[in-house]
Amino acid sequence: MLLSDIINQLVTMDKCLKKDKVAFIRIDINSPIVNGKIIDDFRIRAHTVTLRLALDAGLKVVVLAHQGRPGQDDFTSLELHKPLLEKYLERPIKFVDDVIGPEARKQIKELKGGEILLLENVRMLSEEVIEKVPEAQAETMLVRKLAPLGDYFIFDGFAVAHRSQPSVVGFPIVMPSCMGYVFEKELRALATVFEKRGKGVTLIAGGAKIPDTLKAIEQLLKNGLVETVAVGGLVGFVFAVAKYGVVNNLLRQEIEKGGFLPYIDKARYILDKYGSQIHTPIDFAINRNGRIDIDIYSLTQVPLDIGRSTIIQFKEIIRQSDIVIFSGPMGYIEDEKFAMGTIELLRAGADRNLILGGGHTIFAAEKAGVISKAFHVSTGGRAFIQTIGGEEMPAVKALLISAKKFWA
Numbered sequence: 001m002l003l004s005d006i007i008n009q010l011v012t013m014d015k016c017l018k019k020d021k022v023a024f025i026r027i028d029i030n031s032p033i034v035n036g037k038i039i040d041d042f043r044i045r046a047h048t049v050t051l052r053l054a055l056d057a058g059l060k061v062v063v064l065a066h067q068g069r070p071g072q073d074d075f076t077s078l079e080l081h082k083p084l085l086e087k088y089l090e091r092p093i094k095f096v097d098d099v100i101g102p103e104a105r106k107q108i109k110e111l112k113g114g115e116i117l118l119l120e121n122v123r124m125l126s127e128e129v130i131e132k133v134p135e136a137q138a139e140t141m142l143v144r145k146l147a148p149l150g151d152y153f154i155f156d157g158f159a160v161a162h163r164s165q166p167s168v169v170g171f172p173i174v175m176p177s178c179m180g181y182v183f184e185k186e187l188r189a190l191a192t193v194f195e196k197r198g199k200g201v202t203l204i205a206g207g208a209k210i211p212d213t214l215k216a217i218e219q220l221l222k223n224g225l226v227e228t229v230a231v232g233g234l235v236g237f238v239f240a241v242a243k244y245g246v247v248n249n250l251l252r253q254e255i256e257k258g259g260f261l262p263y264i265d266k267a268r269y270i271l272d273k274y275g276s277q278i279h280t281p282i283d284f285a286i287n288r289n290g291r292i293d294i295d296i297y298s299l300t301q302v303p304l305d306i307g308r309s310t311i312i313q314f315k316e317i318i319r320q321s322d323i324v325i326f327s328g329p330m331g332y333i334e335d336e337k338f339a340m341g342t343i344e345l346l347r348a349g350a351d352r353n354l355i356l357g358g359g360h361t362i363f364a365a366e367k368a369g370v371i372s373k374a375f376h377v378s379t380g381g382r383a384f385i386q387t388i389g390g391e392e393m394p395a396v397k398a399l400l401i402s403a404k405k406f407w408a
């Protein structure tokens with residue numbers, strides 16, 4: 001089924017905007033944290049639009065969200081996110097360091113219309129990180145304790161839509177649910193791409209998510225949803241080795257370090273089938289007392305960016321495209337010298353219809369000054385790649401069930 005047909009079967013947020021009703025809104029404000037500080041608040045800013053719509057309508061808003069994964073350094077309390085949410089919402093918000101316990105439930109019951117309560121990181125509940133089908137997630141403590149206190153569930157967290165977790169897929173099974181503003185906007189932007197059936201659509205794919213990106217590239221080409229693919233970043237290393245053989249052991253060793261050697265065969269398979277549509281780097285930039293560009297046969301160090309000739313070639317591809325999907329940087333963007341490939345291609349893409357996603361890609365796009373010119377900036381990382389690869393999102397599946405069950 002076409003994505004646009006699926007969207008038409010889902011319920012829009014306006015149906016849930018009823019004064020004094022209690023709405024659980026699942027957002028994704030999972031943000032990069034360094035030394036205990038949020039260093040990029042793009043997702044927080046994005047979701048304030050949805051929250052403001054709900055509050056202005058007089059809903060009693062209960063926010064569900066996560067940060068990091070248990071055991072990781074960035075697994076923190078959402079108390080850290082509260083001041084930023086308040087800053088962008090321009091109103092005070094309540095916070096409770098509890099998700100389903102008596103204090104959380106008491107505060108939900110005490111909410112007044114137009115007030116907002118942020119619950120603690122939902123992944124503090126161990127059941128939250130276990131993936132199961134929506135019907136099973138409806139039986140979790142989270143859903144059983146909270147759902148009876150609410151009237152609606154609004155799903156807005158596109159970036160977590162690929163997870164079949166309780167806070168994503170459990171509520172739609174037991175209560176009327178709808179798409180939040182951000183989520184709907186994301187789906188509609190991607191539907192626009194899919195409607196072109198590949199004509200004039202180019203994917204610029206880089207970054208470090210080798211398995212997901214290769215899968216998305218294969219799916220997009222197989223389904224005819226893109227005409228051209230240009231690869232850089234670590235994804236580009238894999239395709240370069242697959243295409244040119246072991247022209248240089250350095251690239252192969254770098255791929256091996258990450259445990260991605262099997263993906264060279266996968267890239268070779270994709271190249272065998274769709275080779276004429278895929279463009280791989282022909283030169284790279286390395287660090288030899290500064291940036292120098294070097295052809296693929298002469299590499300002496302692991303490359304940190306695509307080279308100048310590749311940039312020129314990829315820019316020409318972009319110039320001939322109507323839509324440019326940008327996912328994952330072309331190089332080591334943390335160092336300005338090696339952000340050049342990514343920044344130049346993003347600027348070229350901004351003259352077309354540019355769609356971009358991924359934390360690092362957005363960071364580079366901010367540096368390149370193209371955020372406001374882009375056709376769509378996705379809040380999703382892995383979810384973005386998976387959706388453009390045509391995979392069914394568990395969140396969508398759950399919302400479809402809810403639409404049939406409660407809104408038909």
Ligand SMILES: Nc1ncnc2c1ncn2[C@@H]1O[C@H](COP(=O)(O)OP(=O)(O)OP(=O)(O)O)[C@@H](O)[C@H]1O
Pocket residue numbers: 206207208209232233234303304305327328329330331332333334357358359360361362380381382
């Ligand atoms: N040639 C390279 N050498 C070293 N690092 C590279 C190179 N190319 C890309 N990277 C790194 O890949 C990382 C970004 O890859 P990733 O796939 O995570 O991008 P993203 O999808 O935009 O971001 P996110 O995962 O945060 O959503 C960056 O840290 C970047 O420095």
Ligand SMILES: O=C(O)[C@H](O)COP(=O)(O)O
Pocket residue numbers: 028030068069159160163380381382383
């Ligand atoms: O940042 C993301 O991609 C989302 O918040 C999902 O996070 P996860 O990969 O830890 O589920």
